[in-house]
């Protein structure tokens with residue numbers, strides 16, 4: 001049967017839908033049996049989104065992640081000089097001369113790579129030194145180094161938890177926690193963000209081995225977990241607690257040992273996780289805890305067993321960063337001065353920063369369509385802020401995320417905020 005001509009729907013290509021109407025959830029599935037069938041629709045979208053500026057990811061930087069950077073911007077593909085409010089590097093250590101010198105010396109001594117898994121030939125004395133220094137710093141029996149923060153969570157959770165067990169994570173937990181939980185094949189449940197009462201509801205219904213996975217500072221919202229309340233609930237139900245301090249280690253606590261130190265709960269947290277890619281300006285991750293956990297993970301954390309050890313060059317750089325982070329508490333003071341300063345400027349202008357209380361400051365737009373348009377404007381106005389959209393955050397919770405560093409100058413923060421506020425006002429996000 002054919003419809004009369006005037007009732008026929010227009011062919012799709014005659015009415016291309018707006019690229020901004022799509023997000024990744026449109027491209028997960030296809031009806032075909034060919035795995036490549038998902039590629040076509042995504043690439044059609046991608047080819048249109050790129051020139052229209054709806055794909056402002058992976059823009060290449062050609063300078064260290066400092067307060068000002070050079071970048072090949074994603075729209076016109078030209079080099080621009082920008083104020084950088086996007087990089088982690090919270091203590092400004094990635095480009096410290098001492099760190100660079102340590103990495104260079106390691107390159108001369110060991111060459112580029114470890115050329116083996118840490119369980120086999122890849123363990124070098126520099127890795128042992130870093131693990132020992134970390135354990136000492138965290139006041140734990142042992143610390144294990146992983147190639148990335150991502151593989152730390154995946155290896156730790158999947159290494160420890162089994163089908164039939166329970167992983168109960170905060171709903172805003174990082175993808176690496178979620179992926180580790182899925183890989184473990186344990187039962188996975190999420191409790192409402194930072195909500196001890198909801199954690200209790202979830203724990204009540206979980207019989208057997210239980211792991212509660214939370215973060216010190218949440219990576220997209222910049223808020224701190226209510227650790228005492230969460231610990232109390234977890235203990236009540238006999239659950240072990242894993243605290244990912246990716247964004248809080250070396251930043252929080254009188255000695256920089258993180259949110260667990262801040263709350264005086266370092267012994268109550270069973271598993272301490274962190275990364276070297278944030279405050280230490282390097283790469284890699286760690287699990288710190290009892291020696292028995294270390295010994296077990298050595299055999300069972302597959303993301304470490306079946307992966308090459310962290311490059312000795314990076315390992316030596318991170319070891320030096322760790323030393324500087326401990327020897328120079330003024331770096332933390334400088335960071336917190338900058339955090340207070342920029343928060344004051346944002347507050348004065350009435351910018352919506354959600355629930356953040358830390359150096360991770362979301363600039364909430366809550367408008368998934370407009371985040372890219374505004375991002376272009378910011379780029380053209382001279383600031384580098386990355387759009388954060390689904391699936392990194394929930395739909396309709398899009399934002400930019402400011403990362404403050406001890407190495408930002410007041411001039412950079414002033415200029416960055418003035419430009420941001422100007423653009424937000426022009427776009428009527430701010431009145």
Ligand SMILES: Cc1ncc(COP(=O)(O)O)c(C=O)c1O
Nearest residue numbers: 148149150174219244246275277
């Ligand atoms: C809470 C959290 N855990 C783990 C990771 C992964 O760390 P890495 O980037 O060092 O692999 C991140 C990265 O953003 C994170 O925010």
